Amino acid sequence: MKYGKTTNALEAIGFRQPMSGLRRSSVLTAVLLGILNFVAGKAQAQPALTPGQGATEQLFYLVLVPAVAIGVLVMALVAYAVRKFRVRPGHTTGPAVAKTHDRKLETAWTIIPAIILVVVGVAAFQTLVITDTIPQNPDVTVIVTARQWSWSFNVTYPNGSYSGPQSGAFTVKLGQVVKLLFESVDVAHSFSVSAYGLKIDVIPGHVNQYWFKALVAGNYEIHCAEFCGLNHYSMVATLHVSSA
Numbered sequence: 185m186k187y188g189k190t191t192n193a194l195e196a197i198g199f200r201q202p203m204s205g206l207r208r209s210s211v212l213t214a215v216l217l218g219i220l221n222f223v224a225g226k227a228q229a230q231p232a233l234t235p236g237q238g239a240t241e242q243l244f245y246l247v248l249v250p251a252v253a254i255g256v257l258v259m260a261l262v263a264y265a266v267r268k269f270r271v272r273p274g275h276t277t278g279p280a281v282a283k284t285h286d287r288k289l290e291t292a293w294t295i296i297p298a299i300i301l302v303v304v305g306v307a308a309f310q311t312l313v314i315t316d317t318i319p320q321n322p323d324v325t326v327i328v329t330a331r332q333w334s335w336s337f338n339v340t341y342p343n344g345s346y347s348g349p350q351s352g353a354f355t356v357k358l359g360q361v362v363k364l365l366f367e368s369v370d371v372a373h374s375f376s377v378s379a380y381g382l383k384i385d386v387i388p389g390h391v392n393q394y395w396f397k398a399l400v401a402g403n404y405e406i407h408c409a410e411f412c413g414l415n416h417y418s419m420v421a422t423l424h425v426s427s428a
């Protein structure tokens with residue numbers, strides 16, 4: 185084989201015409217963007233389980249899709265440059281006076297990332313307003329108590345009725361705004377409802393607060409997400425969201 189000529193397996197057996205590096209990269213980019221669009225479409229077809237979960241997921245895809253697209257573009261450009269400017273007979277020296285500055289290019293690669301950061305920053309703060317604004321007048325207030333190794337719940341319902349302490353599970357109705365107050369009687373734990381994208385530290389000596397509004401009925405798993413000792417794995421509970 186002649187030095188400097190690259191051939192892939194498909195081309196070697198005459199399966200198709202050789203494709204240029206740039207063209208091959210563009211095809212790969214298009215395929216990946218197609219897959220990403222499909223995944224994002226699927227995700228958005230799912231109804232939000234809570235306002236916070238919906239907002240967090242929107243932010244996730246707002247960042248993920250352009251980030252992967254930019255990543256693929258950069259990798260494609262690197263692959264193109266590696267192939268086009270590789271050392272080979274007749275192409276072993278650079279230009280006599282190498283270019284070291286390009287004002288237009290430098291302006292572009294400063295301003296474009298700055299715009300991206302502003303867009304992501306504004307979107308992130310909008311998401312935080314939804315996830316971290318604790319409602320003043322919740323329908324239900326739940327005091328969540330963590331201990332090695334179980335959860336218990338003291339629940340105050342809208343009519344003032346009170347239930348607790350309930351171990352291992354609590355129930356709220358669809359559409360109710362639920363305020364959560366977290367306390368630990370021993371070590372650091374973390375209250376996680378992964379379906380809701382909700383995770384909050386439960387630490388001794390300080391009461392953290394959070395909230396959710398259940399938009400879809402069902403049973404949701406609660407886990408401890410902070411290693412808290414030998415039986416950490418068994419520190420599970422269930423949130424029931426009833427439709428009536």
Ligand SMILES: [Cu+2]
Binds near residue numbers: 374
């Ligand atoms: Cu724990």
